Amino acid sequence: ADPSGPGADGDTTLTFGVDGTVPNIDPVLADNSTVDQSVVPMYESLVDYDPDGTLAGRLASSWKVADDATSVTFTLRSGALFHDGSPVTAEDVKFTLDRAKALGLGVAQYLTEYVSSEVTGDNELTVRLAHPSTLFVGGLAKVYILNSKLVQKNAGSDQGQAWLASHEAGSGPYTLKTFKPNQQIIYVKDADYTGTKNPDAPDTIVYRLIPEDAPQKEEMLAGNIDVSDGLEAGPDLDAVLADGSKKAVELAKPQGIYIFFNTQRAPFNDPKVREGIRLAYDYQAHVKTILSGHGEVATGVVPAVMACRPDVQPFAQDLTKAKELLSGLAKSGTELHLAYQPIFSEMSDAATALQSSLRDLGVKVKLVTTDYPTYIEDLKSIDKTPDMTVVWDNPPTPDVGSLLSTRYTTKYVEKGTNFGQYSNPAVDALVDKAIGTADDTERCDLYKQAQQKLVDDSASMPIADEVTTVITPKNVTGVELYPAHVGYMPQTYRMSN
Amino acid sequence: MTTVAIAATASRPRRKRLPVLDVIAFGAVVVLLAMAVAGPWLAPHDPYQVRLDRALLSPSGDHLLGTDGLGRDVFSRILVGARSSIFAALLAVSGAALIGIVVAMVATIGPRWLDDVVMRLCDITLSLPVMVMALGVAVALGPSLHSAIVAMIVAWWPGFARLARAEMRTVLTAPYVEAATVLGASRARVMTRHVLPNSLDGVYVQATLEIGGATLIMAGLSFVGAGAQPPSAEWGAMVENGSRYLSSAWWISTFPGLMITLTALAFALAGDALRNRSHPDSTLG
Amino acid sequence: MRLDLATAAPEAAPDAAPRPLLEIRGLTVSYPGPTGPVEIVSDLDLTVGRAERVAIVGESGSGKSVTARSLLRLDRRATVTGSLLLDGTDLLALGEKEMRSYRGRRIALMLQDPMTTLNPVLTVGSQVMEALRVHGVGKAEARRRAIAVLDRLGIPDAARRMRAYPHEFSGGMRQRVCLAMAIVAEPDLLIADEPTTALDVRVQEQVLTLIDSLVDELGMGVILITHDLGLVAGFAERVAVMYAGRRVETGAVDELYRSPRHPYTAGLLGSVARVDRDDPLRPIPGSPVMPTARPVGCAFHVRCAHAEADCGVERPEIRLVGHSDVACHHPLALREGA
Amino acid sequence: MTDQPILAASGLTKTFGSRRDPHRAVDGVSLAVHAGEILGVVGESGSGKSTTLRCVVGLEKPDAGRVTYDGLDLAGASRDVRRRFRRDVQMVFQDPYASLNPRMSVERIVGEGLDIHRLAATKQARRDRVVEVLEVVGLDATILDRHPRSFSGGQRQRIAIARALAVGPRVLVCDEPVSALDVSVQAQVVNLLLDMRERLGMAVVFVAHDLALVRHLCDQLVVMQHGVVVESNRCADVFATPAHDYTRSLLAAIPIPDPALDRARRRRAAGEVPA
Amino acid sequence: MTPKDLALFVVRRLLLLATTLLGIVTIVFLMIKAIPGDEAQAAAGLTASPEQVEAVRRRLGLDDSVLQQYVGYLGRLLHGDLGNSIFTFRPVASDLSGLIPYTIELVVLAMLINVSVGVPAGMLAAARHRSRVDDSVRLLAIFCGALPTFWLAMIGQAVIGRQLGLTPISGVATIGLDVPRRTGFLTLDSLLAGNVVAFNDALAHLVLPAAVLSIPFMSFVIRVVRSSMITALEADHVTAARAKGASERTVLVRHGLRNAIAPVSTLLGLQIGWMMGGAVLVETVFNRPGFGSYLTQAVAHKDTFAVLGMVLVVGVIVTFVGLVVDLVQLVADPRVRLLEARRA
């Protein structure tokens, strides 16, 4: 079978191996990157970041942030249609935002400042915010606009959750053909799509959802999958590339692996101890071995692909200094808990490797398992927050401010997003100021200062920035990273014959 | 009345030669147990030492069975892992057997209603597959080898309880038990001297047979992440950890997989041999 | 009492051939043991005539059942040598398939325990019919004959009881069903292996009486196997006594009871309490010897009150003493008066 | 022989089965045994012989009726009396293979009663007593350390009797002690029982199928049918002048080890009941 | 056994079943209570606001006494409400009803393979008792029982699926082959739709996982069939049958297998439940949707209600299978009928 080539009737199909589970395609859950890549072909958001990092309109043709930054007015692209042929209106936008806020789920986390919308015309609405925020608009990149009439028609008392779990109500370039939870999703190109058309995009997109490593790899090796990001460098990858029909594209992701400390509690309330741990880890080897070369050593508290970063040297191991800094900890005999999520092998590998390095320095570490929901729950109390946690982090939006404020400011301590329960008035001040600053350069500068402070204080331990290797057929181009979406963006792929 | 001389011809069972297979099985069990005890001292490398620079080395003189994704020596990990893998199974099975025996005793001596309640409880527990039960316990207690052991004890005691109870009931009606009662033996004496020693054969055999199964289930639990956790060298966890490298570094998961099979096989054969000796061909299995 | 059994016995030849029905010569049966084959039955000779009742008597383990099974060649693991002539045909020379056609039809076997001889999960009727069905008798015909036999054996309402399961029958009725299974195909020879051991005296009596009447009606030969000499006195015409897998004495029943020649036979008789006399019991000391652990010489000499030195050395051959065949170096003298 | 029986039961009733389908195994059975006397109980299979015995020795709790020991009703008896009863009334079972604990040595089996009733002060005293009773039943001291599996049925039954004898009982209750044994060995055990009655003056209750044997052994006889005693008399009288039809039919079915007599008996019987 | 007795038996079994189910429910309820963490939070989802959590708490009656809660829980169960999954954001009951057919299909086929290989193999060993054939079958059985399922699955996938290309590697159906979902059983639905290609495809996807799943279970079947057949064949009625002149085939089937039905059917009944456990591993490796993979995910995400809902459902299925086994035995084995009649 060669579904990548033109079909009998000249149609093109591209089959993706998706590494994760999608039980539900309600776009309100798009904060989960697997769900995001599953809904992104079918829906449009108001705005999105382009690969170069600029925020551009999608359903919104323009928007205007009020001077006090407490409201934003959006104008919608005219002529935009949902798949059932009805026009996209400001009412739909209001419905979508209100629904997410009411559900308090998923992308609602980007709408914390959202208060209400006021529809001022078919194509225009004004959104009110609780506090001045320059981050709000960027956060809308993953808020997909729903066809309100269609949803309401099918909604029960549950805001349409049950119906949207397996149906779509979008205006994107693809329509849903079949959805089998956790198995497969098939999309077909919508001939009537009203946005920027990509004529070379595949006519049919197939997602095969294969969460386990082994079958994913077997299917890839057997040639049953066209596109995959699940293969590590090594013999498997070589084998796939060997017959010359495939190529590999490396994409830097706005995602990194970190270790966060519970900075509110001994021993990690002492920056020296945090630094000691930081110096004990072998970053180079992590990238080379654990990531099989697919990544870069971290160079700051935010991933390297983001804008507004200070110049920071890559982190490096220094065992002598680490030993010195950790001697007190080693002598005390305290056993530290290091939490990780066992379903992700990179995390368990990193945890194991750190444990081993620290053991050599006389520091006892016990590995404890957690899972993301529990971790977030535990973060709501300093007492429950583990001593150390290894975790993947990607910024809520590609705007560096979103990451700095939710991860490192006092406001978010015990709120479930400040992973280190980090509290530093100086950082708070810088970040708050930046968020309220409309001027780009000035804001950027403030962000850089804040980041430098975080690095100097060893507020967290960034290990590596990740890179995905996407394998595609040779004839596929346009594989690029859209910073708000860490997964596939198949509608942007172009196939040539 | 003449005293009858008891001739040596009285049918004393001739000692049978041990079949080769049985010898091998018992030998393998002994070796495995020795490994479980002495593994850490035999390991040529530190099994927990992460050496990222030596990851994925294929088997060689220095690393007999190669290294894993974090550069740890697979051979050393297998040796050390014997302890958690085998002891966990032993612990689970002996715990379940012990609880089963105690419960069976209570049910046997106790009043009728207690017996009914206990047996109902057994039925209920038996209707939940071990794997499902274990995953449930893993959620309750958090995934770890300990939870896996607890889960298996929870899931398996009823099997032993039923077996022991059935045997105890049979033994309880045996004439020699009634003879003891007629002699005036107390209930406690009857239970401890007569019933208990004569009703546990089946339980021992069953326990030996189950150890192999327990190893497999433990490994399965680790495989789905509900058993032993890193950096443990438990074999199931090792297989899981190595499954990513199956086509590139086959040795990481193949050898622990083989060890699991070997262990299960050895204990199953040993149990089978035991059973054949105690009562050939008469029970399940 | 009318018999409806005639249909399947074409070769019941009444022309009183001089040849006995069954002639066993040098029957030896051995089983594989842990250290090589073990001889369980050795060198057994026995003849059974038409309409003759022969009893084989011996204590537990003396090889009676092994003998019975080997006559039908039922045990694949057993090595059977010698010759077994049924009406002149050597059964040991038959192929397995031919042998199968003999079983049930020419020689039938009836076993000891009625509860275990009947398959608990099959109806009584189907088990009786099976004995005919396996020899190619049609279903309806088999059914008719099965009912006839059960009826003949005194099962009330036989047609209806065909559908019953063994556990729904009393011990005595079960025993009749076993007998029915054995005789429904009208065999020439019936071997009954302790058919009454597990039964009460009254039922035991009934079963023997039934067999008796069948011999008279069908002219079949019977080998009755038992451990109780008392049981067969009034039943058998000839008795063979076995000890440790060997025949020790054979004789006509009156002769043998009145004046046993082998000390073992005498011992057995002395052990049986008599309801008509007050003689004290004179048990044989010690316990029976298994064929697997036969002492050298005469197997009985370790328990024998008359044993002399040569008994522990050389095995006595069978020889004719008076009217009996006896294997003893020092046979007892003829008893007076009896 | 005194007038007061050592052990007596009156009106014993025992019902098995469910409430919807009750099965009365023993129905108002009474019997009594005096010192030095052998009481036989006969009846066909399922007639309630074993159940009666089990009620008498206390292995089964009767639904009605009482058991008296030395004239004392056991139901209301003091602990002391009950303990004495436990010591003085012993039982021998039918199956010689199942009635000995396979894990105990002969010494422990036979000595168990001594331990329970604290009848031996020292280990040596215990051993001496064990050897003594073993000799009574015709076994010797060389078997003390052996386990039951290495004995034949007859030897086992002797060991079982020795176990009962060890505590010096006054009544021995035997439930078909010889049915499972070879004819030659049966006679040995029967002679042993007779011998013990002679030597120890013990009372024996003897259940059996074999009427000829019972006639040979017993002084008194109880005939049971369907859980009811149909006849109870001196043994010789029962055989001489059976009062009940059932008894008569039983007697008629007893084979005689004499060809001529037995043939005659069979002819007589055949004339009566072909059932 | 009269029809009335049979009816009585069924009624009694159903009552027993009810108590078992109640027991399972109680255990599940106690587990929910025992698991640390806030139930209302779990039910509402972790991202729910405090007000939402409180609303859920009130709705589920979690502010009542434990006894009231228990009653309430039973009430909700009666309406098929197993709570909501925090992972799929859907009612657990509807998640499960969509997934269980996949697992049942897998288990049924595995059972078929299990029986059609295990029973003849066990019979063969019993028929050739103490011969070399017997020894090899026994050894093979033990070996089958010593293979870790997940390991076998991985190897099967790589070798049979990929290298030999004999079966599909993972999943339940080839992409694009769709049939209308009526029963939820893919094989059945494709037959209903008259789509042979889809049926073959669904079957092809089932074969390897089912075979892998069945292998360890076969080990038990072989051993139990073998030993109960040996016991059955040693019985006197087998000698009697041979003495009638019955052929070995008749003896083996009519007198051996027939009498071994009780232990074998008991085992097979139990195995259905165990297989549901085994499916956890097989479905994970073969990327099949179903009950097993749902369970592992639920465990990984600490999805309390999903896990417990599943425990409940498996318990129910196993209990019902037990009832069926009892009925089969009742029909096949008059001894059981007798026992039941006595107990009545």
Ligand SMILES: Nc1ncnc2c1ncn2[C@@H]1O[C@H](COP(=O)(O)OP(=O)(O)OP(=O)(O)O)[C@@H](O)[C@H]1O
């Ligand atoms: N299949 C067999 N394999 C090996 N030995 C056997 C086999 N069957 C019987 N034997 C042995 O042969 C001897 C005689 O057995 P058999 O069953 O013929 O005795 P029996 O005279 O019928 O005794 P019983 O009165 O107990 O039925 C016994 O020692 C027994 O152990």
Ligand SMILES: Nc1ncnc2c1ncn2[C@@H]1O[C@H](COP(=O)(O)OP(=O)(O)OP(=O)(O)O)[C@@H](O)[C@H]1O
């Ligand atoms: N524990 C029991 N439960 C149910 N029924 C029983 C029990 N014990 C005995 N019976 C029944 O009571 C009746 C009498 O049995 P019992 O054993 O006393 O007879 P028996 O005269 O000793 O017979 P046998 O000669 O066969 O030993 C039988 O029908 C038997 O089935």
Ligand SMILES: [Mg+2]
């Ligand atoms: Mg026999």
Ligand SMILES: [Mg+2]
């Ligand atoms: Mg009895």
